Amino acid sequence: xxxxxxxxxxxxxxxxxxxxxxxxxxxxxxxxxxxxxxxxxxxxxxxxxxxxxxxxxxxxxxxxxxxxxxxxxxxxxxxxxxxxxxxxxxxxxxxxxxxxxxxxxxxxxxxxxxxxxxxxxxxxxxxxxxxxxxxxxxxxxxxxxxxxxxxxxxxxxxxxxxxxxxxxxxxxxxxxxxxxxxxxxxxxxxxxxxxxxxxxxxxxxxxxxxxxxxxxxxxxxxxxxxxxxxxxxxxxxxxxxxxxxxxxxxxxxxx
Numbered sequence: 001x002x003x004x005x006x007x008x009x010x011x012x013x014x015x016x017x018x019x020x021x022x023x024x025x026x027x028x029x030x031x032x033x034x035x036x037x038x039x040x041x042x043x044x045x046x047x048x049x050x051x052x053x054x055x056x057x058x059x060x061x062x063x064x065x066x067x068x069x070x071x072x073x074x075x076x077x078x079x080x081x082x083x084x085x086x087x088x089x090x091x092x093x094x095x096x097x098x099x100x101x102x103x104x105x106x107x108x109x110x111x112x113x114x115x116x117x118x119x120x121x122x123x124x125x126x127x128x129x130x131x132x133x134x135x136x137x138x139x140x141x142x143x144x145x146x147x148x149x150x151x152x153x154x155x156x157x158x159x160x161x162x163x164x165x166x167x168x169x170x171x172x173x174x175x176x177x178x179x180x181x182x183x184x185x186x187x188x189x190x191x192x193x194x195x196x197x198x199x200x201x202x203x204x205x206x207x208x209x210x211x212x213x214x215x216x217x218x219x220x221x222x223x224x225x226x227x228x229x230x231x232x233x234x235x236x237x238x239x240x241x242x243x244x245x246x247x248x249x250x251x252x253x254x255x
Contacts, residue, residue: 001072005089006064010054013066014042021215029231031158032071033212045071048231049156052211053082055219056140056147062091077155077179079207083148093144096121098213098247100222106237106246111228113237115246118223125209126227127202132187138202140210142219151210154203157181160190209234216242221250 004013011018019037027034027043033051036043050065050072056079063086065072075081099117106113121142128135140151160182181200182190189195209226212234213219226234241247 001068002066003085003089004064004066005062005091007062009061010059011064012042012044013064014040018064021217024215026215026235029212029235031231033215033231033235035215043070046074047072047215048208048211049074049079050082050211051214052207053079053086053152055210055214056151056207057083057086057144058093058095058142058219059086059091060094060097060217063089074156074176074179076153077176077181078153078204080148080152083152095250096219096221097217097250098220099250100220100224101246101248104241104244104246106240108233108236111226111230111233111237113227113229113234113241114223114225115241116223116225118221121219121221122223123206123209123219124223124225125202125206125229126225127205128228129201130185133201136199136202138199138206140206151203151207154200154207155179155181155196156204157183157196157201159183159185205229213238216247217249220247 009020011020017040019040019042023037023040024035025038027036032046033048034043034045035047044067054063100115101117103116105115122139124137124139126135126137140146157180178192181193181196184190208231209229210219212231216238
């Protein structure tokens with residue numbers, strides 16, 4: 001994967017052309033997010049960490065990405081290396097492109113998304129797991145400093161049986177085990193992975209949530225509380241919020 005400075009809104013490079021974010025459609029969001037511009041013959045999988053880094057740094061323009069292969073590399077398992085590469089290119093920071101218009105809650109199965117107007121950016125996640133983890137929370141105040149310190153380093157995680165299922169479907173075939181947290185049912189970590197840091201699982205869920213909002217123009221101006229978020233339900237909630245006009249575009253150029 002190559003990140004470059006480029007004029008205009010964020011885009012992917014494909015066959016000597018550029019594909020903007022608004023040309024992409026969601027293909028699936030199970031165990032990662034896959035996007036496609038079908039008319040252009042372009043598809044890219046596992047974009048959530050890249051999008052999370054762009055959202056956390058509030059970068060909407062000045063960056064193009066070329067991915068060689070089906071997906072970006074996992075790198076450190078979070079978004080810290082991606083964020084460092086983006087910052088090194090020194091793109092302009094942009095204000096939020098979407099704002100929350102009113103207070104309302106969207107419930108989808110076991111998940112709940114609470115939208116509230118707020119003068120700044122506030123995202124909170126309550127991630128609930130089976131014991132021994134239980135409920136764990138993380139919050140982001142919209143600052144790049146906090147994002148780089150707390151959210152970007154949080155590693156991706158999953159349970160061993162889920163990893164075996166992914167590999168059986170031809171996914172997660174080239175994951176560096178040092179970059180992920182693979183959990184056994186009793187909460188122990190499969191070597192050589194390191195045990196999660198305090199609330200790291202919730203912080204990674206928040207990173208994923210940020211990446212999901214970026215597809216629609218996020219991060220959002222306002223307060224979003226997500227209880228038990230996951231990629232499929234987050235995308236469904238954001239689509240419903242747009243349909244209900246809970247989210248409205250801010251003035252400014254299209255992303």
